Amino acid sequence: MPTQPFFPKRYTAVAQIFHWVIAALIVTQFALAWTAEDLPLGIHKLALYARHKSFGMTILMLAVLRLLWRLKNPPPPLPDGMTPVERLLARATHIAFYVLLFIMPLTGWMMSSAKNYSVSWFGLFTWPNLIGKNEHAFDVLRTTHDILSDVLFAIALLHILAALKHHFWNKDDVLVRMLPFTKSEKRT
Numbered sequence: 001m002p003t004q005p006f007f008p009k010r011y012t013a014v015a016q017i018f019h020w021v022i023a024a025l026i027v028t029q030f031a032l033a034w035t036a037e038d039l040p041l042g043i044h045k046l047a048l049y050a051r052h053k054s055f056g057m058t059i060l061m062l063a064v065l066r067l068l069w070r071l072k073n074p075p076p077p078l079p080d081g082m083t084p085v086e087r088l089l090a091r092a093t094h095i096a097f098y099v100l101l102f103i104m105p106l107t108g109w110m111m112s113s114a115k116n117y118s119v120s121w122f123g124l125f126t127w128p129n130l131i132g133k134n135e136h137a138f139d140v141l142r143t144t145h146d147i148l149s150d151v152l153f154a155i156a157l158l159h160i161l162a163a164l165k166h167h168f169w170n171k172d173d174v175l176v177r178m179l180p181f182t183k184s185e186k187r188t
């Protein structure tokens, strides 16, 4: 007898922890980079970028764990009332997020390597350089990191608006099932 795959009704605690910890780190990344950008070159600016790099590498490590975990743990199915276009958008957004969770840190890491600037992890250890010193590669990677951060920002905005639409307009449990300390029964 073939076994039916098991689909949970809510995101599990592990999925919720991954989601909210990484979301908080992404917000931190933007706050650090945007603050650092406006500062004159000096110790304060460098300290903020060092923190940006450490948190960014933390996101990369968490992204690896999250993806491995996600491949073994299917998410709850989307509500029946969603149109095919909405389903496609939801899937595309989630896939784009997973891709960006890898590409953002990797372009940042490679950018630093291309300048031979060290990437430390909160001063505990130093990551090896991914590529050799190369000014042209640095320019390309810096532009890519910058453009992709705008893409990530736009997708996050779309994602948040969609979550709020589900909650307040559709009145389904899509937002609630990603929130810790909640129950889904009443809204479905």
Ligand code: HEM
Pocket: 026, 029, 030, 033, 034, 037, 049, 052, 053, 054, 055, 056, 057, 059, 100, 101, 104, 105, 106, 107, 108, 109, 110, 111, 112, 119, 142, 145, 146, 149, 152
């Ligand atoms: C998901 C993780 C990351 C996010 C969301 C992120 C986001 C950003 C953003 C929004 C900026 C400002 C872009 C601009 O407007 O010019 C930036 C700049 C920068 N990021 Fe990241 N970053 C991440 C990971 C990393 C990592 C892991 C490193 C290095 C190991 C890194 C190194 C840098 C550097 C050096 C800059 C300054 C580039 C410049 O001089 O213009 N980032 N990042």
Ligand code: HEM
Pocket: 019, 022, 023, 024, 026, 027, 070, 075, 078, 090, 094, 095, 097, 098, 156, 159, 160, 163, 164, 174, 175, 176, 177, 178
């Ligand atoms: C920028 C930070 C964020 C990132 C990178 C992110 C990423 C993701 C990803 C990858 C998923 C799919 C999870 C999976 O099925 O494996 C997801 C689901 C979800 N996210 Fe976010 N998210 C972010 C911020 C937020 C915020 C601020 C909200 C709330 C307003 C939110 C609400 C949700 C909800 C409700 C789901 C579940 C959607 C469903 O049931 O299909 N996310 N998020």
